[in-house]
Amino acid sequence: MALRIFDIAGSGMNAQNLRLNLVASNISNANSAASSAAEVYKSRQPVFAAELDKAMNTQNATSKVNVLGVIESQDAPVMEYAPHHPMANSDGYIFKSNVNTVEEMANMMSASRSYQNNIEVLNTAKQMMLQTLKMGQ
Amino acid sequence: MAINFDTALGIEPKALAFREKRGEILAANLANADTPNFKARDMDFKSVLKQSMASGESMERTHAGHIAPQQQLFGANLMYRNPNQVSLDGNTVETQVEQAKYAENAVQYQASLQFISGHFSELMTSLRGQ
Numbered sequence: 001m002a003l004r005i006f007d008i009a010g011s012g013m014n015a016q017n018l019r020l021n022l023v024a025s026n027i028s029n030a031n032s033a034a035s036s037a038a039e040v041y042k043s044r045q046p047v048f049a050a051e052l053d054k055a056m057n058t059q060n061a062t063s064k065v066n067v068l069g070v071i072e073s074q075d076a077p078v079m080e081y082a083p084h085h086p087m088a089n090s091d092g093y094i095f096k097s098n099v100n101t102v103e104e105m106a107n108m109m110s111a112s113r114s115y116q117n118n119i120e121v122l123n124t125a126k127q128m129m130l131q132t133l134k135m136g137q
Numbered sequence: 138m139a140i141n142f143d144t145a146l147g148i149e150p151k152a153l154a155f156r157e158k159r160g161e162i163l164a165a166n167l168a169n170a171d172t173p174n175f176k177a178r179d180m181d182f183k184s185v186l187k188q189s190m191a192s193g194e195s196m197e198r199t200h201a202g203h204i205a206p207q208q209q210l211f212g213a214n215l216m217y218r219n220p221n222q223v224s225l226d227g228n229t230v231e232t233q234v235e236q237a238k239y240a241e242n243a244v245q246y247q248a249s250l251q252f253i254s255g256h257f258s259e260l261m262t263s264l265r266g267q
Contacts, residue, residue, distance in 0.1 A: 005164045050172050111171075114232075121168075
């Protein structure tokens with residue numbers, strides 16, 4: 001059924017939207033500080049996987065995008081010596097999140113481009129369907 | 138003589154169904170452009186045409202233990218695309234290529250639609266006899 005295109009593009013948009021949300025979360029928390037490495041905000045990234053519905057089904061070879069989950073980056077947080085900071089620990093250090101803002105900006109561009117791609121696919125498919133409805137008239 | 142839609146419309150309905158399916162596959166490729174290890178897929182119109190021009194006989198599964206043939210759509214194998222450049226995450230989708238193919242497919246779909254409309258208007262003309 002042709003309406004599967006809408007499902008597929010929709011799942012792609014959903015995944016990219018989540019990615020954009022995570023970028024927003026990462027960028028807005030890029031400067032948050034904490035007094036220990038465990039408490040500090042860590043960069044979050046989505047994990048995408050192709051959802052091969054009924055992989056062995058000969059009629060359905062197309063796959064939607066599945067978001068397996070969100071992982072936290074394992075990179076070490078940035079340690080900064082700031083003894084007068086209210087969050088400073090007993091040694092005078094604060095911990096800043098490991099978000100790489102440049103990386104996140106690139107990530108944002110990529111996500112929004114992919115989102116646009118899916119929208120274009122959807123629009124074209126919609127036009128095709130509308131034309132099909134007018135067939136023979 | 139009765140009007141038979143199968144013969145009146147020719148190969149076009151099949152072509153339309155194929156274009157629709159291919160659109161789905163290309164949409165899936167585009168949607169998974171950022172999915173690690175996703176392999177882009179596509180179908181070849183030529184091989185589909187060859188299959189439907191031939192007798193169209195395919196191996197039948199008469200027993201539950203028989204192994205199903207490879208993923209087949211319209212009698213043609215669903216192929217994996219050979220990327221121009223491989224990416225480190227194992228994804229073989231090249232967005233520009235897929236976009237171009239999708240646009241091509243959409244135009245071809247519209248062409249098939251036009252042909253069918255032409256056939257319909259031919260039928261209408263002959264029905265009216267004017």
